[in-house]
Amino acid sequence: MSQKADYADDADIDESLDQVPDEKTIEETVANLEANGFEVEVVDSAEAALDTVTDLIPAGASVMNGHSTTLEEIGFTDFLEGDHDWENLAAEIWSIDDDEERAVARRESQTADYFLGSVNAIAETGELVAADRSGSRIGAYPFAAGNVVIVSGVNKIVSDLDAAFDRLESVAYPLENERAKEAYGVESAIAKQLVFRQELEEGRTTVVLVRDQLGY
Numbered sequence: 001m002s003q004k005a006d007y008a009d010d011a012d013i014d015e016s017l018d019q020v021p022d023e024k025t026i027e028e029t030v031a032n033l034e035a036n037g038f039e040v041e042v043v044d045s046a047e048a049a050l051d052t053v054t055d056l057i058p059a060g061a062s063v064m065n066g067h068s069t070t071l072e073e074i075g076f077t078d079f080l081e082g083d084h085d086w087e088n089l090a091a092e093i094w095s096i097d098d099d100e101e102r103a104v105a106r107r108e109s110q111t112a113d114y115f116l117g118s119v120n121a122i123a124e125t126g127e128l129v130a131a132d133r134s135g136s137r138i139g140a141y142p143f144a145a146g147n148v149v150i151v152s153g154v155n156k157i158v159s160d161l162d163a164a165f166d167r168l169e170s171v172a173y174p175l176e177n178e179r180a181k182e183a184y185g186v187e188s189a190i191a192k193q194l195v196f197r198q199e200l201e202e203g204r205t206t207v208v209l210v211r212d213q214l215g216y
Helices: 023-035 046-056 069-074 076-081 089-094 099-111 140-144 161-184
Strands: 039-043 062-065 114-117 121-123 128-132 147-153 192-196 205-210
Touching (some): 023 205, 046 069, 069 147, 114 140, 121 161
């Protein structure tokens, strides 16, 4: 993927935890995610994922996203910068010159009508695992946002929670660490970690699963 090309070669990852699973595994994962209260949409391509995501968000909604290579790869970040009928909170935030005002706006954006992002692992047993250095990417997921849309390649599916934690440490972190060093000049950290076991509010969180190897 072009977005990872500059730094992926420098990361030593466990490739056994970054594979596209068979259809039976995908079906079992979908069934368990749905049993845990998540809405699930399975699509065949990045292009179909973008169409699905944009169809989920109604006109006039406030929209925010955490950094996500997956969202970049399906074209959502470019789409968000173009013409649409949403309130683009990210654009508003980064137009603020004052650091303190920008920090306040970033916190407030966690309550967006629609918050989009990805996760670092999906357990076949139906849980989502994600981590962040600052918490700005995952802070909205459990409660703050009105609606959450998670986009993930099926390569993030692993057998259970233990394997999900392994994937976080041995696939996602090495890649994110290299990206952070290249983008920001600092190392990343698994400082804040989320295990999203269940969604108790019907229809609030949708997982868009792409039958492709996307993100990390």
